[in-house]
Amino acid sequence: MTKRALQKTLIVTTALILVPIIIGLVIWQQLPEKIPTHFSMNGRPNGWSSRPFTVFGIPLLMLVVQYICGLGVYFDPKKSNINQRIYKLTLWIVPVITLFVMFIIYGKAFHWPISIGLMTSILIGLLFIVLGNYMYKIKQNYTIGIRVPWTLNSQENWNRTHRLAAWVFVISGLTLILNAFLQQFWLIIVVILCIIILPVGYSFLLYRKGI
Secondary structure: OOHHHHHHHHHHHHHHHHHHHHHHHHOHHHOOOEEEEEEOOOOOEEEEEEHHHHHHHHHHHHHHHHHHHHHHHHOOOOHHHOOHHHHHHHHHHHHHHHHHHHHHHHHHHOOOOOOHHHHHHHHHHHHHHHHHHHHOOOOOOOOOOOOOHHHHHOHHHHHHHHHHHHHHHHHHHHHHHHHHHHOOHHHHHHHHHHHHHHHHHHHHHHHHOOO
């Protein structure tokens, strides 16, 4: 991605990340002094933050994460290997998550009947499916993908690992969407372990075989 294209994308995504602040200012007087910002698995609040931190702090923290991600990829020594669509996709993840999180927080502050487990599982599931469809296209680099010593040391290891990871991400995403309706905590743990262990373990096995 060129410097100009990065600037344009960061301007648009920055504006989206800051939208919840504008909304927060509009509804400021209607918001309680303490707002639920952390929830248990069943969607019940178990953590609260002040109104200023919720309205300003959370979006601004997400904005910092956005710039770390964007600039981290831009200054990657192997950024020429990163597909432009994949780069743009990574820059849209934080804004989408920010809008989603702030929608839930504001909604819960007004006692809207929001099913956090359902919505979260569907969003993350869709995210994994999208990432999975791009995973096998990712070429060797230092910021995006399965970055372990064995994939970074071998192009063939990298390619094979990411082909497997693509399937793992898609299947995991479909499983999470299904679990949005089943609401089984153990299934979430299984998905997380599969996403972490299967690609890394496969990469290590390939390394042991000299690949």
